[in-house]
Amino acid sequence: MPWFMPSAGPATGRGESESDRKKSVSMSKPLKPIPEFASEAEERVFWESPKNDSTGYVDWSKAKLVTFPILRPSTETISPRTAPL
DSSP states (O other), rough: OEEEESSSOOOOOTOOHHHHHHHHHHHHHOOOOOOOSHHHHHHHHHHSTOOOOOTTTTTGGEEEEEEEHHHHHHHSSOOOOOOOO
């Protein structure tokens, strides 16, 4: 299953239309720092809240499609994490 993860690197510009580039430039605003969480439950409550939209914390215009090809079915929940930007 593909996931979209934010990229720490610069955007390549491939596949972007001129209007897409203008949107990302005109919409650039300082991102809020992601808070530290004491537990996964606390983090889940934070992100499930309607007032904590991820677009205020992550620049999704720089997201890249990634795949996890060697995953096996599991009955346990997994939480993919990314390195801090």
